[in-house]
Amino acid sequence: MSADAATTPLTPKESAGTTAARAKRRRGGAPLRGLLPLVLGLVLWQVLAPAQSPYFPAPSEWGRALLPLVKDGSLLTAIGWSFLTFVLGLLLATVVGAAIGALIGANRTVDRALGPTLESLRVLPAAALVPLATLVLGYSMQMKLLVVVLPATWPILLSVRTARRSLSPVLMDMSRTLGLGRGERVRKILIPALTPSMLLGIRIAAPLALIITLLVEIVTRINGLGGLLGFAQASFLTAQVYGLLVIAGALGFLVNWAVTHAEHAVSMRMTGGAAD
């Protein structure tokens, strides 16, 4: 069952790969046959694992160890919390990152003035912020969000800033000539022009946000999938740890897949299908 959980998430991406041109496939998507070693490894593990192994419980044990969590609903609640944190964090990061990025990129002086400050904020390792954030904000949702938002903002901010900086001034001048108001200029010119770079930023930020969400939860043991993982590890429920790891992996894959496809869909729509 766990082998299933690890392998099935790959199919959507692969089926998309087969419909695409052969050349593209040669460049990007790896053939499904490549899953063979992983599946083989899991099967061997299942066969060779000693019964009641304290360190390497057989994959079939993983599912069994997760059952109590499924039954009392704590697994679903935990996934819900993690997902909520992830989505809210990513949304906030997008809004903040895109807004600041667009403002900074619009003006060279502001850009130069804030550059070093932003750079020094960027290098703060997210993990190191967790204990500090718990001290200042307590073990709360705000704390979780702050720690997720801070690192997830950078890819979006930097991407939008670069795009805004290299935006042709003609585009803005023309809209002024056409007599568009400030609001219209933002809505009709700026937002469409900056959306692709924002999406690119989101594609980098999304996996990061998920990792940081789990990180906060593992370190602080508050609600969420990471919290469950932390508890399982602390109480030496090895099989449960492996089971939760598989679920976290599936979640990670789902997020990657969703973000990539969303980006593709939006860019297709915006360019009328000319992008591909």
Next chain:
Amino acid sequence: MTRALLRRVNVLGLLTLLGFFLLWELLVRTGILRFEYLPAPSGVLTAGADLVSSGELPTNLGHTLEATVAGWLLATVVGVLLGTLMALVRPVWVYSMASIDALRSLPIVAFVPVAVLLLGFTTQMEIVVAFYAAVWPVLLNTVAGLRAVHPRLIEVGRVLRVDGVRELWKLRLPAATPYIVTGMRLGLAVSLVLILVAEMVGNPSGVGFALISASQSLQPEVMFAYIVTVSLSGIVLNALLVGLVSIVFRGQMAAAGEK
């Protein structure tokens, strides 16, 4: 001359950064910014100085950096070897890439509890975590770099009768060097973060543990001092790597248009 230098150094930006710190100091001192545990920058500086003179900070930082670099170097060796194998031997790539994609999509932090379970609260555990974090970027960049080598380069090599191991050593690997270096830089950043997590939940030593214990003993100044030091050492490690690479692999990096 000095003018050109001034232009290169972002004076305005540095002044702004300084301004932020002054504002922070001012706001905390006057009590306008009132968070219970938000220290002023001056407090962080004195705490940092105390930690350095007591030898606590250098010891912890040394431990963390040693584990990071050990795991990362190991990851570089393994990543480049496996990556080369995957890029050059087609069946190996076909029969492993999808597995690697699947393993890679496991959020790396979720691996930390597993490592703690299997290896206990040890430095080996930290090194394994750093290794695991850094091996993916190195491996994938090596594969990408070797596959991006221009076919004409290889054709020229054939004409000059460069083939086999010499082709790999003289043509392919040098051409892929910029990619591999990018992978190493990414790996370094990730393994430093993961080491901190490992120290927070597992091994009671190093900067991660110091951060947790400072949090439990309510010493925000100490935490800030550690956070700043870790950030700075991340920058320094990265700069060292970039500098070293630009000296050792000067030709390769120049060929790729990087400095």
